[in-house]
Amino acid sequence: MSHKLVGYSIADGIAEIMLDRPPVNALSLSLIDALLAALKTAKDDPAVRAVIIGSAHKVFCAGLDLDIVRGKPAIEIKGFLERLYFALNDVQYRMGKPTIAAIDGAARAGGMTIAISCDMIIAGDGSTFGYPEIDVGLIPALHFVHLPRLVGKHQAFGPLFLGEPFDAATAFRMGLLSEIVPKGTALDRAREVARKLAAKSPIVMKIGRDAFMRAVDADYRRAIENAAESFSLVATTEDCQEGLHAFVEKRTPNYRGR
Helix, strand or coil: CCECCEEEEEECCEEEEEECCCCCCCECHHHHHHHHHHHHHHHHCCCCCEEEEEECCCCCECCECHHHCCCCCHHHHHHHHHHHHHHHHHHHHCCCCCEEEEECCEEECHHHHHHHCCCEEEEECCCEEECHHHHHCCCCHHHHHHHHHHHCHHHHHHHHHHCCCEEHHHHHHHCCCCEEECCCCHHHHHHHHHHHHHCCCHHHHHHHHHHHHHHHHCCHHHHHHHHHHHHHHHHCCHHHHHHHHHHHHCCCCCCCCC
């Protein structure tokens, strides 16, 4: 089975979902919908015991396609957030089986959102990460909720508001990664871990994972709803639109504070 923009295959009880929108898997509405459809397919298939999300390209995911927010009204932007934030969180929350992100390249912005939605993240040591939204007049809203919970307020503020990339060792120190492996081996290691998880009792895994998700939720859904409201507000400001246009036109933005 395959979904447009997403590769889907099953072997040994493991579903592999490969983002496939070259060259950098920029998130369009169609790509997000294909990812959600693939996750729901894996969720509903009793033959699937574990799920891996990876990339068919060198880059895991460079973030959203800027056309999603450039010049768009708030209601359209909110539709995108309902998919990337809420629908993705909901399907992962109710998956009932473990999910692993396998990263062997760059993960930025919305790519980070996809990665952290998984139960584990396994990354090659050449991978890089970051929240560059601030540099185009946006905010990494969901990560305002997620990152401080992992590393605390003061460790989280810099990556979120400087927009600078960081390496796999830093991501691991921050608690964003489950494992670092040699470059080019993240998918192989994810398959190895997935096989071990798939060997567990599926009913015990489902009950246990459901309990784990409830335990770590801690008002997470309400917090990301608040964050999404802030993202929608920022995206309609003149400065945001200026930042997006400047990025596309490869020039320095002229922010006016409105």
